[in-house]
Structure formats: structure tokens, C-alpha cells
Amino acid sequence: MKKNNILISTGKYQGLYFAVACCEDVVISCSLGRENEKKALEDINAFVKKSKKNEFPYVKINSTDSQLVKNIGKLFYGKNTEFNSLEHDNENNFSFKVLLEVSKIPLGEVKTYKEIAEKMDSEAYRAVGNALNKNPLPLIIPCHRVIRTDLSLGGFRGGSEMKKELLKREGVRIKGNIVVRD
DNA sequence: AAGCTGGCCTACT
DNA sequence: CAGTAGGCCAGCT
Numbered sequence: 265m266k267k268n269n270i271l272i273s274t275g276k277y278q279g280l281y282f283a284v285a286c287c288e289d290v291v292i293s294c295s296l297g298r299e300n301e302k303k304a305l306e307d308i309n310a311f312v313k314k315s316k317k318n319e320f321p322y323v324k325i326n327s328t329d330s331q332l333v334k335n336i337g338k339l340f341y342g343k344n345t346e347f348n349s350l351e352h353d354n355e356n357n358f359s360f361k362v363l364l365e366v367s368k369i370p371l372g373e374v375k376t377y378k379e380i381a382e383k384m385d386s387e388a389y390r391a392v393g394n395a396l397n398k399n400p401l402p403l404i405i406p407c408h409r410v411i412r413t414d415l416s417l418g419g420f421r422g423g424s425e426m427k428k429e430l431l432k433r434e435g436v437r438i439k440g441n442i443v444v445r446d
Numbered sequence: 447a448a449g450c451t452g453g454c455c456t457a458c459t
Numbered sequence: 460c461a462g463t464a465g466g467c468c469a470g471c472t
Contacts, residue, residue: 312447387468389454390454390467393453413454420453
């Protein structure tokens with residue numbers, strides 16, 4: 265996919281600022297909810313920079329940028345929103361396969377890094393974490409729903425507090441820093 | 447091209 | 460329980 269003409273827009277939803285980066289009819293990156301526009305932009309610029317060098321997945325859109333921001337905002341607040349399925353120029357890319365597995369986790373559920381690796385017949389647990397660390401589409405690809413095998417939260421770009429909040433809003437039960445699974 | 451770096455895991459104190 | 464050494468493996472320098 266060509267990545268000239270990347271358009272970044274920002275928007276406010278429920279008091280927080282979000283940024284999205286689009287290229288023609290696809291989203292290539294989005295930010296988490298941030299307290300001001302500058303932070304949202306900082307968030308996304310880091311991704312955009314990387315995406316020029318490497319191949320990352322993207323998602324087709326058929327709405328305006330402002331609707332897009334709103335949908336991402338909804339996700340941030342734990343409301344389900346449908347997005348088109350993930351695409352990638354190289355379907356065999358390890359990171360893409362990780363992200364694809366992760367995008368299948370429904371709202372309100374969690375999976376462990378190990379479970380994701382096992383689905384791919386791999387024992388590359390660390391590599392799974394690595395791939396998620398570079399997730400260019402947080403929320404859309406719900407990497408916050410991936411936790412450690414001992415059911416502790418594990419890391420998150422936006423910090424583990426934010427990860428906890430996101431999961432709670434999706435109805436996941438958490439005691440201390442341990443997820444309760446039934 | 448050979449290390450280094452992680453959003454990890456297991457096993458052991 | 461809590462902490463950690465040593466093992467993993469893909470990607471990046």
C-alpha cells in the first residue's frame with residue numbers, strides 16, 4: 265500500500281481527544297483517548313513515522329473522519345462498534361497474524377499472550393507482546409484484551425491503569441490487578 | 447550479520 | 460504470596 269498522502273485529523277469525544285491517520289479509504293492508525301489534542305497527536309505521530317518504514321495492517325472505512333473519531337471514542341468507553349476486517353499487504357507477516365487473532369476477541373472477554381501464541385502454533389510469547397506493543401490501531405485492534413497467563417494485566421502503551429479502565433468499562437471483572445475469568 | 451530488546455513464561459527460592 | 464533468573468522468539472539495529 266502506498267503511504268503518501270497520509271491525512272491526520274483529531275476530534276473530541278466525551279471530553280477526550282482522539283486522532284486518526286487515514287490514507288485514501290483506510291485507517292492506518294489511531295490514538296487512545298487523551299486529555300488534549302497535542303497528546304493525541306504525539307500518540308499518533310509515533311505510529312505514522314513507523315508505518316512509513318514498515319508494513320502494518322489497516323482497515324477500510326466508509327465514513328467521514330468525524331464519524332470515525334466518534335466510533336473510536338465509543339470503543340474507548342466500552343461500547344461495541346463494528347469496523348471492517350483487518351487487511352495487510354503481506355498476510356504471512358507474523359505480527360499481522362497476531363493482530364488478526366487479537367481482533368477476534370469479543371468485547372467483554374480477554375485472552376492471554378500465551379493463548380494467542382498457541383492459536384498460531386507458536387511458542388513465541390514474547391514476540392506476541394512485541395507485536396502488540398507496536399499495534400498501530402489500539403482499540404480497533406483490542407490489544408488491551410490480552411493479559412498475562414497468571415491473569416495479571418501486563419503492559420499497555422497507555423499504561424496499565426488505562427488498560428484496567430478499558431477492561432472494566434467493557435464489563436471485565438478485575439480484583440486488584442488480577443482479571444477474574446469464569 | 448550478530449547482537450539487543452521486549453506489553454512473556456516457567457521454575458524455583 | 461513476591462521476586463527473579465534463564466529461557467523463548469520475531470524484529471530491529
